[in-house]
Amino acid sequence: MNELDRLYQQVILDHSRERHGEGLPQDAQATSHQVNPTCGDEIDLGVRVENGVIVSLGWQGQGCSISQASASVMHDLVDGADLEAVARLERDFSTLMHSRGQGVDEAILDGLEDAAAFEGVSKYPNRVKCALLAWMALKDALARTGTSLATHQAQEDPEQTG
Known part of the structure; x- marks a missing residue:
């Protein structure tokens, strides 16, 4: 395992232990409950949007370190x-997760900040679902x-429509 892989693994472990944004917000406009049926990971997420900005976001969940870390990283982003x-x-996170370990543009990785740590997860299709669970919620x-x-x-990006 190279130094970058170790760093990425540590980012995921840190976020799974020290969960940023954990706890549902009292002022949520809407909530979502999502389950990954292949492994049993669960996420409940609440959000409030005002004037085109997410002003309140929180979550709670249970499952593997990948699903819980992904929710924590997503919250920060x-x-x-x-x-x-x-x-x-x-x-961009979806593009990363569907790259199957083939890599993505450096600009995408830079913009994703700690979420770039999930690049190695993209090699494992069953784990991709874990990483995407909070984003689906x-x-x-x-x-x-x-x-x-x-x-x-x-x-x-009008070029993305079609």
């Missing part, structure tokens, strides 16, 4: 972010508020 940034981050909760990330992706 999107809490307080505008929906265009959230749409870009969701798209976020998309669902946002949809329940009447917000679609696809709309914000289209506004941000």
Whole structure:
């Protein structure tokens, strides 16, 4: 295992132990409960959006270190972010997770900050579902508020529509 892989593994372990954003917000507009049926990981996520910005985001869950760390990292990336940034981050994380370990552009990794640590997870299809669970909960909760990330992706990058 090279030094970068060890660092990435440590980031995932740190976030799974020290969970950022854990706990459902009292002022949530919408919540989502997601389960990964292949392994039993669960995430409950609550969100509040005001004026196109996520102003409150929290979650609680149980499962493997990958699913719990991914929720923690996602919280750090999107809490307080505008929906265009959230749409870009969701798209970039999905691209990373579906890369099957073939790598992605350095700009994507830089923008994902700690989420770049999940690059190695993309080699394992069953683990990809674990890493994407919190992101699926976020998309669902946002949809329940009447917000679609696809709309914000289209506004941000008209080339992505089609």
